[in-house]
Amino acid sequence: MTKKKILNFLFLTVLFITSVGAVVVSKSITSKPKLIYIDPGHGGSDGGAVGYEGICEKDIVLEIGKKLKHFLEQAGYEVLMTRTGDYDLAGSDSENRKRDDIHRRVDLINSTNCLLYVSIHANKFSDPRIYGAQVFYKANSTKGQELAESIQETIKALLQNTNRFAKSISDKYLIDNVKRTGCLVEVGFLSNPEEARMLSDEYYQEKMAYAIFLGIAAYLDKNS
Numbered sequence: 001m002t003k004k005k006i007l008n009f010l011f012l013t014v015l016f017i018t019s020v021g022a023v024v025v026s027k028s029i030t031s032k033p034k035l036i037y038i039d040p041g042h043g044g045s046d047g048g049a050v051g052y053e054g055i056c057e058k059d060i061v062l063e064i065g066k067k068l069k070h071f072l073e074q075a076g077y078e079v080l081m082t083r084t085g086d087y088d089l090a091g092s093d094s095e096n097r098k099r100d101d102i103h104r105r106v107d108l109i110n111s112t113n114c115l116l117y118v119s120i121h122a123n124k125f126s127d128p129r130i131y132g133a134q135v136f137y138k139a140n141s142t143k144g145q146e147l148a149e150s151i152q153e154t155i156k157a158l159l160q161n162t163n164r165f166a167k168s169i170s171d172k173y174l175i176d177n178v179k180r181t182g183c184l185v186e187v188g189f190l191s192n193p194e195e196a197r198m199l200s201d202e203y204y205q206e207k208m209a210y211a212i213f214l215g216i217a218a219y220l221d222k223n224s
Ligand SMILES: [Zn+2]
Pocket: 041, 042, 048, 049, 057, 121, 122
């Protein structure tokens, strides 16, 4: 990371702590913890996208999910995760693991009154030059769009390596069927060698998680 980027990161961090963070933390002291659901995609026999040097989506998104959970808990939120290890959510006797897994995730999130959910995935594309994190939301969901745009903005500001815009998406079972406000964060392209390497790095994972956290915090600050 260049000196400029380090300074930028520190500046944004300080800015956050003195503004949004302070508000979020102070609110959490006076009110009951509020629930946020994190959904790290795939798991178990479903590795998700396999990218450069065999890097597996299921591992990357779980690590980022756990780091995001940590930041949210520090700010006073209660956090649940659809999975906390390398497994899927289909039953042992499942005849269609992928279908049963995704149905279970939807049921889990819908069974709570969570403030919001974030599903975490990583992308893959045939052209290895394509890169950049991007956040997706359910079409016609104003709150989902607001959340997605907030997270996209903080990822852009903190990581400085994507010019993508938050975008609506349809025909994704989870997004279509979860009844709570939420979004899907594609943390980058595992098919891009540089981005795959960065996404395997613990420090970069932490920065990504922190950027998602900042986006959530800014959204909640406006919507509570
Ligand atoms: Zn995925």
